[in-house]
Amino acid sequence: MSIIVSDTPTRTQASKEDELASWIMERVNAWRTHRDNAFKDRWGEYYRLWRGRWSEKDKNRSSERSKLIAPALSQAIEMTVAEMEEATFGRTQWFDLRDDIEAGPEEKAAMVKTRDRLLDDANKAGVPDAISAAYLNGALYGSGIAKIVMDIKDVLSPGPLLPDGTREIISVKKRVFRLDPLPADEFIPDPAGTTIEDMQGCAHELVKSQSWVARMQAKGIFQSVDITAGEVSDTKSERGDLEGSLKDTEAVLITEYHGLVPARLLPTKVKRDKQPIDAIMDELELKSGDETMVEAIVTIGDKRHMLRASKNPFWMQDRSIVSYQHEKVPGRFWGRGVAEKGFNPQKALDAELRSRMDALALISNPMMAADITRMPRGFDLKIRPGKLWLTNGPPRDVLQPVVFQGLDPSTFNQTGEMERMVQMGTGAMDSATPTNINARNSTATGSSLQQAGFVKRSKRAMSNVSRNFLQPIIQKLLWRYMQFDKQRYPVDVDFRVMGTLGIVARELEQVQLTQMLGLVEPGSAPQLVLMKAIFDNSSSPYKGELNAAIDQMLAPPSEEDVAKQEAFEQVKFLTLKADLEKKSMESRKLQSEVILNIAKAQSEEVKTQFDGANLDIEVQRLIKELDELGELSRQNDAALLNAQANLIKAQGGKSNGSSDNGEGS
Numbered sequence: 035m036s037i038i039v040s041d042t043p044t045r046t047q048a049s050k051e052d053e054l055a056s057w058i059m060e061r062v063n064a065w066r067t068h069r070d071n072a073f074k075d076r077w078g079e080y081y082r083l084w085r086g087r088w089s090e091k092d093k094n095r096s097s098e099r100s101k102l103i104a105p106a107l108s109q110a111i112e113m114t115v116a117e118m119e120e121a122t123f124g125r126t127q128w129f130d131l132r133d134d135i136e137a138g139p140e141e142k143a144a145m146v147k148t149r150d151r152l153l154d155d156a157n158k159a160g161v162p163d164a165i166s167a168a169y170l171n172g173a174l175y176g177s178g179i180a181k182i183v184m185d186i187k188d189v190l191s192p193g194p195l196l197p198d199g200t201r202e203i204i205s206v207k208k209r210v211f212r213l214d215p216l217p218a219d220e221f222i223p224d225p226a227g228t229t230i231e232d233m234q235g236c237a238h239e240l241v242k243s244q245s246w247v248a249r250m251q252a253k254g255i256f257q258s259v260d261i262t263a264g265e266v267s268d269t270k271s272e273r274g275d276l277e278g279s280l281k282d283t284e285a286v287l288i289t290e291y292h293g294l295v296p297a298r299l300l301p302t303k304v305k306r307d308k309q310p311i312d313a314i315m316d317e318l319e320l321k322s323g324d325e326t327m328v329e330a331i332v333t334i335g336d337k338r339h340m341l342r343a344s345k346n347p348f349w350m351q352d353r354s355i356v357s358y359q360h361e362k363v364p365g366r367f368w369g370r371g372v373a374e375k376g377f378n379p380q381k382a383l384d385a386e387l388r389s390r391m392d393a394l395a396l397i398s399n400p401m402m403a404a405d406i407t408r409m410p411r412g413f414d415l416k417i418r419p420g421k422l423w424l425t426n427g428p429p430r431d432v433l434q435p436v437v438f439q440g441l442d443p444s445t446f447n448q449t450g451e452m453e454r455m456v457q458m459g460t461g462a463m464d465s466a467t468p469t470n471i472n473a474r475n476s477t478a479t480g481s482s483l484q485q486a487g488f489v490k491r492s493k494r495a496m497s498n499v500s501r502n503f504l505q506p507i508i509q510k511l512l513w514r515y516m517q518f519d520k521q522r523y524p525v526d527v528d529f530r531v532m533g534t535l536g537i538v539a540r541e542l543e544q545v546q547l548t549q550m551l552g553l554v555e556p557g558s559a560p561q562l563v564l565m566k567a568i569f570d571n572s573s574s575p576y577k578g579e580l581n582a583a584i585d586q587m588l589a590p591p592s593e594e595d596v597a598k599q600e601a602f603e604q605v606k607f608l609t610l611k612a613d614l615e616k617k618s619m620e621s622r623k624l625q626s627e628v629i630l631n632i633a634k635a636q637s638e639e640v641k642t643q644f645d646g647a648n649l650d651i652e653v654q655r656l657i658k659e660l661d662e663l664g665e666l667s668r669q670n671d672a673a674l675l676n677a678q679a680n681l682i683k684a685q686g687g688k689s690n691g692s693s694d695n696g697e698g699s
Contacts, residue, residue: 051340054299058291059337061224062237068225073175073368077219080174080373083380084108094381099395100388106453107380110460111173111372114495118169121496122504123162127153129508144525151522152512155210161511164213165504172360175218176371178503181238182354182510184518185210209518211511216355223367224293230355235293238355241285247335256333256341261286288341289334292353294327301343329353349517352510358503360495372460379455386452393441401436408432562588 082089086108088101122128130149156162164180172178187210193202220240227233250256329346331354348354359369400417408426409415425432516523547568554560566584591599 050299051301051343052338054295054332054343055334055338055340057299058235058237058295058332058334059289061235062222062239062289062291063337065222065224065237066239069222074219076374076377077175080371080377083377084111084174084373094385094388098388098392100391102384102387102391104380104383104387104453106383106456107373107376107460110376110456111170114372114460115166115169115173118496118499119166122165122499128162129153129504141525148512148523148525152508152515155515156508156511159210159212161213161507164215165507167215168213168503169499171215171217172358172369172499173372176361176363176369176374177218177357177359177367178499179216179218179221179355179357180503180507181214181216182356182507182514183212183214184514185212211514213507218368221355221357225367228365228367230353230357233293235291235295236353236355237292238290240288242288244284244286247286247288247341250341256335259335259339259341261335261339287336289337291330291332291334292355293329295330295332297326297328300328300330300345348514350513352513354510356503356506356510358499360498362498376456376460379452383452383456390441393438396438397440403434403436405432559588 079089079092081087082092083103084107086103086105088103127149168178168180186207188205189208191204191206193204195201216238220238222237222239223230224233224235230236244261247256247261251258329351331342331344331346332340333342335341346353357367360372361370361375363369402415402417404415409432410424410426413424414421423429423433512523547564551561551564551568554564562584566581566588
């Protein structure tokens with residue numbers, strides 16, 4: 035924080051600071067005790083199971099010798115966190131503006147610039163890495179917690195080229211807001227509250243070296259008080275990270291309190307950045323009995339030394355700590371994480387594997403039973419190759435090997451069932467379980483059921499994270515940049531988190547969108563929307579250009595585009611009309627030719643018919659003439675016959691007359 039205490043405290047101010055430190059630590063100590071009694075031991079075991087570290091207190095039975103820890107729970111935690119990171123940062127822009135239909139084009143352009151600046155500043159400050167670490171803490175301890183910290187850094191940039199050929203380096207002091215992920219054992223909440231906002235206060239407690247405190251005092255951020263160590267030993271973390279790294283004489287316990295404190299106990303002589311927030315602070319003062327409570331940020335060293343104290347310097351009087359529950363537990367601040375859900379099956383799996391390893395040690399290592407009364411005094415009973423055993427009597431009577439029966443092969447199959455229970459508890463879908471133990475993994479239907487269940491759980495968790503963690507972080511970062519960097523952030527906007535789908539859900543949705551694409555009309559608006567959704571879910575480096583092209587196709591046309599389109603449609607209509615008229619003339623010409631050809635064919639047919647009729651008449655005439663000739667011929671034949679008959683008759687009479695004459699002669 036940029037609050038600098040510059041004046042040497044007077045006796046009255048020093049007594050007020052001691053009283054304020056005592057007032058705060060009285061509550062923080064009670065809150066810490068409440069937290070440790072409920073969660074400290076279990077959190078330590080969660081951490082060791084995730085890291086694969088064995089501890090004496092983690093034994094399942096007193097005779098257990100194996101230290102094996104199965105990686106099932108660790109795998110479930112890592113897969114869940116990886117899915118959450120992919121859901122949040124799977125896209126280049128992991129948060130975006132809210133749609134505002136009332137905003138004009140200029141306002142929307144300013145909002146887009148603000149979005150891009152905030153996205154760039156957050157990425158440079160390492161906010162995505164801190165969010166990923168908070169996801170891991172949430173999966174381990176049930177609640178992910180992060181603190182927004184303001185740093186003043188010297189930003190170096192190359193200046194203009196000098197005459198001697200060198201460049202001047204320009205140094206500019208800039209406020210940078212970063213995110214600090216807080217492990218659960220470093221955060222102390224008020225147990226009476228369920229959210230950061232409705233608590234009386236909360237504290238971030240961590241161990242720092244004396245040299246770090248000295249640097250902060252040299253910069254004027256902390257007061258120049260004598261810090262002596264000695265309060266670290268009873269507040270060591272169950273993680274064991276600091277054990278052996280810092281001596282008690284070198285470590286300092288730092289307690290940073292965020293919350294309400296009595297206004298009368300705050301120091302009056304403080305130097306801070308001049309900001310128009312005093313009126314806002316006066317309005318936000320609360321009454322608690324006879325006390326006037328104000329929102330403050332107080333830093334205490336070794337539970338008793340006041341290092342820094344001031345009213346909350348931010349415009350919106352919001353606290354700089356944000357938290358979320360990985361899985362909601364109604365009415366409680368601490369949620370339910372992946373480690374808690376998979377803890378019991380993980381313990382059963384470890385017990386099964388350790389029992390098997392202990393039994394294998396008894397089976398594989400040779401053991402001997404001997405009659406101690408018949409063994410030489412001081413004889414080494416250890417077994418090794420080539421060793422000579424000296425016995426008083428026959429060796430077969432003195433020595434006897436001890437052999438245990440073999441292991442039941444079904445015990446190893448039971449470990450696969452324990453892995454399945456870890457998956458059931460955590461919801462993490464993986465293929466580590468062998469197919470001969472879980473036949474579901476070898477079928478397409480079983481894999482689809484696994485995907486569906488995992489997608490539902492991941493969507494539920496990511497919706498909770500978006501509402502209660504990412505959205506407040508982005509909003510608080512924007513408020514702080516607006517307060518301390520007004521030129522770069524002139525407007526206030528609302529943001530929404532983009533990512534709610536992880537890689538598994540995204541692949542499943544891609545398949546569904548691709549199937550839906552074949553059900554819509556090609557070139558229609560629904561097809562373009564489906565194509566845009568497919569490009570959004572893809573990891574192609576060109577999806578930005580593709581989406582821009584689709585947006586351009588879906589965007590309503592401008593007046594100029596409408597005029598051009600109308601002119602184009604008119605020209606197209608006239609062209610089509612001319613083509614139709616031309617085709618109509620060609621059709622009429624063709625029709626005339628067809629009619630002419632039909633007429634010619636009909637005339638030819640008539641002519642042919644006329645020629646046929648004349649031919650029939652001629653034939654009839656000829657036939658008539660032939661008939662007449664035939665009739666004439668018949669008449670001639672009859673006349674001829676008559677003539678012949680007459681001739682014959684005439685000849686016959688002449689003959690008769692001659693004979694008469696002869697007789698007469």
